[in-house]
Amino acid sequence: MPRDGTGIDVARLRADTPGCARVLHLNNAGAALPPAPVLDAVIGHLRREAEIGGYEAADEAAERVQAVYASIARLIGAAPDEIALVESATQAWTLGFHAFDLREGGRILTARAEYASNVISFLHLARARGVVVEVVPSDADGALDVEALARMIDARTKLIAVTHVPTNGGLVNPAAAIGAVARAHGVPFLLDACQSVGQLPIDVEAIGCDMLSATGRKFLRGPRGTGFLYVRRALLDRLRPPFLDLHSARWTGARDYAIEPGATRFEFWESAVANRLGLGAAADYALAVGIEAIAARIGALAETLRRRLAALPGVAVHDLGRERCGIVTFTVPGMTAREASARLRAQGINTSVSTAPFARWDMEPRGLTELVRASPHAYNTEEELDRFIDAVAGLGGGTRDG
Numbered sequence: 001m002p003r004d005g006t007g008i009d010v011a012r013l014r015a016d017t018p019g020c021a022r023v024l025h026l027n028n029a030g031a032a033l034p035p036a037p038v039l040d041a042v043i044g045h046l047r048r049e050a051e052i053g054g055y056e057a058a059d060e061a062a063e064r065v066q067a068v069y070a071s072i073a074r075l076i077g078a079a080p081d082e083i084a085l086v087e088s089a090t091q092a093w094t095l096g097f098h099a100f101d102l103r104e105g106g107r108i109l110t111a112r113a114e115y116a117s118n119v120i121s122f123l124h125l126a127r128a129r130g131v132v133v134e135v136v137p138s139d140a141d142g143a144l145d146v147e148a149l150a151r152m153i154d155a156r157t158k159l160i161a162v163t164h165v166p167t168n169g170g171l172v173n174p175a176a177a178i179g180a181v182a183r184a185h186g187v188p189f190l191l192d193a194c195q196s197v198g199q200l201p202i203d204v205e206a207i208g209c210d211m212l213s214a215t216g217r218k219f220l221r222g223p224r225g226t227g228f229l230y231v232r233r234a235l236l237d238r239l240r241p242p243f244l245d246l247h248s249a250r251w252t253g254a255r256d257y258a259i260e261p262g263a264t265r266f267e268f269w270e271s272a273v274a275n276r277l278g279l280g281a282a283a284d285y286a287l288a289v290g291i292e293a294i295a296a297r298i299g300a301l302a303e304t305l306r307r308r309l310a311a312l313p314g315v316a317v318h319d320l321g322r323e324r325c326g327i328v329t330f331t332v333p334g335m336t337a338r339e340a341s342a343r344l345r346a347q348g349i350n351t352s353v354s355t356a357p358f359a360r361w362d363m364e365p366r367g368l369t370e371l372v373r374a375s376p377h378a379y380n381t382e383e384e385l386d387r388f389i390d391a392v393a394g395l396g397g398g399t400r401d402g
Contacts, residue, residue, distance in 0.1 A: 006296040006378075008289065013379040016285075024384050027350040029167070029195055029327050029375035032221040034282065041281040042223055045274035058273045065273060068280030072228050075283045075291070076193075076212065077203035081262035084229040085276055089194040089215035090117055092229035095266045096190055096211040097121055097161065099239035104130030106158040109187075111136055111144040111173060113166035113320075113362040118192060122161075132156070135361060142320025146177040153185045160187050165195035168354035168363060168371060169329045170302060171321035172200070179208025188235065194218065198282075199298050199326050199377075201291045210235045216275075219298070219326070219377065222282035223275045231263045241265050294378045298326035301376040301385065308389050315392065318371055329354060329371040334396045337370040344372075347391050351375075 014020040019033035048057040058065075069080040086092045097118075102108070102125055110122065112135055125131040136152060139145040144162060160182050164175050175191055182189035191209040193202060198220030204212055212230040216222025231239070241248060241259070247269035249259045259265045286294065305328045310317045314333030332340045337353045344351050355370045356363040363369070374388070 006293045006300070008293050008297050008378055010297075010379065010381060013289070014381075017379050020379055022348075024349045024380075024387060026374040026376055026380065026384075026388060027352045028199075028219055028377040029373060030352045031217040031224060032198075032219055032377055033379070034221050034223065034278070035285050037281045037285050038222060038278045042274045042278040045277050049274070054273075061273060061277060064280070065276055068276050068283070071280045071283040071287070074287060075202070076197065076214075076230060077205050078230050079233065081264075082230055082233055084231065084263040084266035085271065085279070086227050086229060086267060087225050087272070087275075088227040089192070089213050090227075092213035092215075092227045092266075093118060093190070093192055093194075094121060095242060096213060096229050096231065096239075097159075098242040099266070100159055100188065101240065102129065102131045102158055105132065105156055107132045107134055107154070107156045108159045108161055109134055109136055109149060109152055109157060110160075111162045111166075112138045113142070113163065113168070113171060113173070113359055114161075115163050115167050115192060115194075116358050116360065118161065118163065119361070138320075141322045142171055143322065144173050144178065146174055146181060149178065150181045150185075153181070153187060157185070157187050159190060161190040161192070163192040163194070165193075165200070165325055165327065166359055166362065167195065168327075168359040168373070169321075170306075170319035170324035170327045172196070172323040172325050173321075174323075175207045175209065182210075183208050195327065196325070198286055198291075198294075200295050204230055204232070216279040216282055219294075219375075220279075220282050220286060221377075223278040225272055226275045226279040228279070229263065229266055231266070233262075236261070236263065236265070243268075245269055289378070295325075297378040298376060299324070301380055301382075302326045302328050304382070304385055305374060305376065305388070308385070309392065312389070312393055314396070318366070318368060326375050326377070328374045328376075330374070330392075331368075331371060332392065332395050337372045340372050340392075340395055343395055344388075344391055349388055349391055 016035040069083045073080045122133040137148045188210045190211045193214045197214035210232045216226030217224045248265045317330045352373045
């Protein structure tokens with residue numbers, strides 16, 4: 001089958017993706033279309049639960065579930081015992097964040113383009129415990145200013161917590177440079193990789209993060225209700241999981257217990273086994289296609305979208321950063337982002353909307369209230385981009401470029 005310039009067999013990806021025959025899906029930063037192996041893994045296990053029982057099906061699938069840890073570890077350059085499988089990126093991030101012993105006067109350093117859920121957790125600890133939350137300035141291109149970060153670190157700095165790819169634009173924060181600063185000063189680094197895992201190469205050793213949270217449903221193309229937390233082995237014994245059960249710890253005596261030695265100390269006993277198998281299938285699928293190739297194709301499609309959207313009369317593209325990825329945000333003259341996204345969906349084109357409360361520290365200073373967010377994946381085609389540009393032009397953005 002023909003391959004594009006990145007070496008990806010786009011026709012094969014589309015044949016593996018049933019949704020491609022039904023919808024023009026540019027909402028991969030929300031939830032991507034899963035490929036057939038993910039569907040087969042999830043549905044196949046649910047069928048076995050119906051046939052033989054949930055516990056029995058879990059026992060039958062035990063080795064395949066264990067293999068998921070190895071698949072996720074390969075995806076991000078970690079070891080299997082540094083991976084915890086959980087139900088969402090929010091759960092992963094929250095469990096990791098609240099495992100730190102952050103007390104009054106301790107400083108958290110974060111980025112301006114930080115996601116609302118993370119900021120709410122920061123502010124909750126600031127209100128409850130007197131933790132100090134400080135925002136590192138952005139550089140001229142909108143990314144976290146690494147030199148400013150280094151200058152801000154002092155003895156009271158207890159955590160650096162940054163979102164790799166913000167929810168509201170194509171910006172990619174300089175994770176590896178942040179990691180180098182964190183290591184040089186001995187400050188733990190928590191990276192929210194919710195939007196980057198699956199669309200960008202991730203190597204936790206090269207980045208230097210101590211914890212990383214991610215979801216399955218976005219660019220990784222796994223099921224909803226899946227996520228994972230990476231915890232560097234050297235950090236594990238310094239952390240106190242905020243919740244424990246008989247899976248994350250063992251009841252060793254009448255009044256004693258022992259926490260599990262690996263990252264599974266952040267898991268709970270009950271889980272959706274079918275979804276975990278689907279997450280593993282998604283990771284294996286991405287690895288088989290090649291993360292570098294996926295990143296190259298997504299990046300090329302996104303840059304094409306930015307160029308062509310910016311050429312439409314009145315349409316404004318709002319992505320920041322020198323390094324940008326597969327999230328493209330824009331506004332259409334004469335209508336709200338919600339109206340534009342709804343009109344596109346009525347034409348079988350999926351996008352989403354980013355609003356100021358999702359990233360208030362970034363959007364409000366720029367005078368932005370809401371944005372249309374288009375996020376291509378490797379299975380999208382240039383012909384689909386043509387159709388999308390025509391549709392946006394038909395909203396009031398003029399005629400498309402040639």
